[in-house]
Amino acid sequence: MILPIRAYGDPVLKKVAQDIEPGHPGLEQLIADMYETMYAANGVGLAAPQIGQSLRLFVVDASPFAEDEEGKPTEDAHLKDFKKVFINPYIVEEEGEEWPFEEGCLSIPNIREEVFRLPRIVLQYQDEQFKEHEETFDGFAARVIQHEHDHLDGVLFTDHLPPLRRRLLQGKLKDISRGKTDAKYKMRFTPTK
Numbered sequence: 001m002i003l004p005i006r007a008y009g010d011p012v013l014k015k016v017a018q019d020i021e022p023g024h025p026g027l028e029q030l031i032a033d034m035y036e037t038m039y040a041a042n043g044v045g046l047a048a049p050q051i052g053q054s055l056r057l058f059v060v061d062a063s064p065f066a067e068d069e070e071g072k073p074t075e076d077a078h079l080k081d082f083k084k085v086f087i088n089p090y091i092v093e094e095e096g097e098e099w100p101f102e103e104g105c106l107s108i109p110n111i112r113e114e115v116f117r118l119p120r121i122v123l124q125y126q127d128e129q130f131k132e133h134e135e136t137f138d139g140f141a142a143r144v145i146q147h148e149h150d151h152l153d154g155v156l157f158t159d160h161l162p163p164l165r166r167r168l169l170q171g172k173l174k175d176i177s178r179g180k181t182d183a184k185y186k187m188r189f190t191p192t193k
Protein backbone atom coordinates (compact mmCIF):
# COMPACT_ATOMS: atom_id res chain seq x y z
CA MET A 1 0.00 0.00 0.00
CA ILE A 2 1.31 3.44 -0.91
CA LEU A 3 1.32 5.68 2.16
CA PRO A 4 1.25 9.49 2.12
CA ILE A 5 4.67 11.01 2.79
CA ARG A 6 4.75 13.53 5.62
CA ALA A 7 5.80 16.97 4.44
CA TYR A 8 8.20 19.42 6.04
CA GLY A 9 6.50 20.96 9.07
CA ASP A 10 4.99 17.70 10.37
CA PRO A 11 6.04 17.33 14.04
CA VAL A 12 6.80 13.59 13.53
CA LEU A 13 9.82 14.63 11.42
CA LYS A 14 11.31 16.46 14.42
CA LYS A 15 10.94 13.58 16.89
CA VAL A 16 13.64 11.14 17.98
CA ALA A 17 12.38 7.73 16.84
CA GLN A 18 11.96 4.69 19.14
CA ASP A 19 13.84 1.38 18.88
CA ILE A 20 11.85 -1.53 17.46
CA GLU A 21 11.42 -4.77 19.43
CA PRO A 22 11.47 -8.17 17.70
CA GLY A 23 7.87 -9.23 17.01
CA HIS A 24 6.73 -5.63 16.47
CA PRO A 25 3.16 -6.02 15.16
CA GLY A 26 2.81 -5.45 11.43
CA LEU A 27 6.52 -4.86 10.85
CA GLU A 28 6.73 -6.98 7.70
CA GLN A 29 3.78 -5.13 6.13
CA LEU A 30 5.21 -1.78 7.20
CA ILE A 31 8.51 -2.56 5.43
CA ALA A 32 6.67 -3.68 2.28
CA ASP A 33 4.56 -0.50 2.33
CA MET A 34 7.65 1.65 2.79
CA TYR A 35 9.32 0.11 -0.27
CA GLU A 36 6.16 0.57 -2.32
CA THR A 37 5.86 4.20 -1.16
CA MET A 38 9.53 4.92 -1.88
CA TYR A 39 9.41 3.45 -5.39
CA ALA A 40 6.19 5.32 -6.21
CA ALA A 41 7.98 8.57 -5.31
CA ASN A 42 11.21 7.62 -7.15
CA GLY A 43 13.18 7.84 -3.89
CA VAL A 44 16.47 6.17 -2.97
CA GLY A 45 15.67 5.98 0.74
CA LEU A 46 12.70 6.34 3.08
CA ALA A 47 12.66 6.54 6.88
CA ALA A 48 9.68 5.45 9.02
CA PRO A 49 9.02 8.97 10.43
CA GLN A 50 8.40 10.11 6.85
CA ILE A 51 5.27 7.96 6.76
CA GLY A 52 4.29 9.01 10.28
CA GLN A 53 5.82 6.14 12.30
CA SER A 54 8.33 7.32 14.89
CA LEU A 55 10.38 4.10 14.71
CA ARG A 56 14.10 3.45 14.09
CA LEU A 57 13.68 1.96 10.63
CA PHE A 58 14.61 2.94 7.11
CA VAL A 59 14.77 1.29 3.71
CA VAL A 60 17.12 2.11 0.83
CA ASP A 61 17.51 1.02 -2.77
CA ALA A 62 20.33 2.69 -4.66
CA SER A 63 20.60 -0.10 -7.24
CA PRO A 64 19.33 2.16 -10.10
CA PHE A 65 22.60 4.12 -9.72
CA ALA A 66 24.62 0.99 -10.54
CA GLU A 67 23.54 1.04 -14.21
CA ASP A 68 23.16 3.69 -16.88
CA GLU A 69 20.15 3.96 -19.21
CA GLU A 70 21.49 1.17 -21.42
CA GLY A 71 22.00 -1.16 -18.46
CA LYS A 72 25.79 -0.84 -18.48
CA PRO A 73 27.58 -0.71 -15.13
CA THR A 74 28.44 2.83 -13.96
CA GLU A 75 31.27 3.86 -11.64
CA ASP A 76 28.75 3.18 -8.86
CA ALA A 77 28.40 -0.47 -9.95
CA HIS A 78 29.01 -1.59 -6.34
CA LEU A 79 25.56 -0.14 -5.50
CA LYS A 80 23.94 -2.99 -7.45
CA ASP A 81 23.12 -4.81 -4.23
CA PHE A 82 22.47 -1.74 -2.13
CA LYS A 83 18.86 -2.58 -1.39
CA LYS A 84 18.48 -3.00 2.33
CA VAL A 85 16.30 -2.66 5.41
CA PHE A 86 17.94 -1.09 8.46
CA ILE A 87 16.35 -1.70 11.86
CA ASN A 88 17.59 0.12 14.97
CA PRO A 89 20.57 1.62 13.10
CA TYR A 90 23.17 3.66 14.95
CA ILE A 91 26.20 5.34 13.37
CA VAL A 92 29.08 4.49 15.71
CA GLU A 93 31.90 6.11 13.72
CA GLU A 94 32.26 8.73 11.00
CA GLU A 95 35.58 9.58 9.40
CA GLY A 96 37.42 11.14 6.49
CA GLU A 97 37.29 14.59 4.97
CA GLU A 98 33.88 16.12 4.51
CA TRP A 99 32.58 16.30 0.96
CA PRO A 100 29.65 18.16 -0.59
CA PHE A 101 26.72 16.51 -2.34
CA GLU A 102 23.41 17.95 -3.49
CA GLU A 103 20.75 16.26 -1.36
CA GLY A 104 17.02 16.18 -1.69
CA CYS A 105 14.30 14.65 0.49
CA LEU A 106 10.87 13.21 -0.28
CA SER A 107 9.49 15.26 2.64
CA ILE A 108 10.90 18.47 1.07
CA PRO A 109 9.95 18.20 -2.61
CA ASN A 110 11.77 20.14 -5.31
CA ILE A 111 14.48 21.55 -3.06
CA ARG A 112 18.06 20.38 -3.50
CA GLU A 113 20.98 21.80 -1.55
CA GLU A 114 24.62 21.01 -1.10
CA VAL A 115 25.27 19.25 2.22
CA PHE A 116 28.71 18.46 3.65
CA ARG A 117 29.20 15.07 5.33
CA LEU A 118 32.06 12.73 6.19
CA PRO A 119 32.64 10.02 3.57
CA ARG A 120 32.96 6.89 5.70
CA ILE A 121 30.76 5.48 8.45
CA VAL A 122 30.53 2.42 10.67
CA LEU A 123 26.92 1.46 11.25
CA GLN A 124 25.42 -0.93 13.78
CA TYR A 125 21.98 -2.17 12.80
CA GLN A 126 19.68 -5.17 12.73
CA ASP A 127 18.21 -6.83 9.66
CA GLU A 128 14.63 -8.05 9.23
CA GLN A 129 15.45 -11.15 11.30
CA PHE A 130 16.84 -8.86 14.05
CA LYS A 131 20.31 -10.23 13.43
CA GLU A 132 23.00 -7.77 14.56
CA HIS A 133 25.39 -6.27 12.00
CA GLU A 134 28.30 -3.88 12.12
CA GLU A 135 29.31 -2.68 8.68
CA THR A 136 31.42 0.03 7.04
CA PHE A 137 29.91 2.10 4.22
CA ASP A 138 31.45 4.81 2.11
CA GLY A 139 30.70 7.21 -0.72
CA PHE A 140 27.13 7.39 -1.97
CA ALA A 141 25.95 4.49 0.22
CA ALA A 142 27.25 6.25 3.36
CA ARG A 143 25.59 9.47 2.18
CA VAL A 144 22.16 7.83 1.81
CA ILE A 145 22.48 6.16 5.22
CA GLN A 146 23.56 9.40 6.92
CA HIS A 147 20.54 11.22 5.45
CA GLU A 148 18.07 8.50 6.51
CA HIS A 149 19.73 8.02 9.91
CA ASP A 150 19.25 11.76 10.53
CA HIS A 151 15.50 11.30 10.05
CA LEU A 152 15.48 8.92 13.05
CA ASP A 153 16.99 11.68 15.19
CA GLY A 154 14.52 14.32 14.01
CA VAL A 155 17.09 16.00 11.75
CA LEU A 156 16.46 17.11 8.15
CA PHE A 157 19.10 17.93 5.55
CA THR A 158 18.07 21.59 5.73
CA ASP A 159 19.27 21.57 9.38
CA HIS A 160 22.82 21.09 8.05
CA LEU A 161 22.77 24.20 5.84
CA PRO A 162 24.56 27.41 6.74
CA PRO A 163 22.17 29.83 8.56
CA LEU A 164 21.98 32.28 5.65
CA ARG A 165 21.13 29.54 3.14
CA ARG A 166 18.45 28.25 5.49
CA ARG A 167 16.95 31.70 5.93
CA LEU A 168 16.72 32.09 2.15
CA LEU A 169 14.73 28.83 2.00
CA GLN A 170 12.28 29.75 4.78
CA GLY A 171 9.51 30.90 2.42
CA LYS A 172 9.72 27.81 0.23
CA LEU A 173 9.72 25.51 3.27
CA LYS A 174 6.66 27.26 4.70
CA ASP A 175 4.90 26.84 1.35
CA ILE A 176 5.65 23.10 1.40
CA SER A 177 4.27 22.72 4.93
CA ARG A 178 1.04 24.40 3.71
CA GLY A 179 0.72 22.04 0.76
CA LYS A 180 1.91 24.52 -1.86
CA THR A 181 4.03 22.08 -3.81
CA ASP A 182 3.67 20.15 -7.04
CA ALA A 183 5.12 16.88 -5.75
CA LYS A 184 4.07 14.04 -8.04
CA TYR A 185 3.37 11.63 -5.16
CA LYS A 186 0.90 11.41 -2.28
CA MET A 187 1.78 13.70 0.65
CA ARG A 188 0.27 14.75 3.96
CA PHE A 189 0.67 18.28 5.25
CA THR A 190 0.65 19.80 8.74
CA PRO A 191 0.81 23.56 8.32
CA THR A 192 3.08 25.40 10.76
CA LYS A 193 1.94 28.67 12.30
Ligand SMILES: [Zn+2]
Binds near residue numbers: 104107
Ligand atom coordinates in the same frame (compact mmCIF):
# COMPACT_ATOMS: atom_id res chain seq x y z
ZN1 LIG B 1 14.84 12.67 3.67
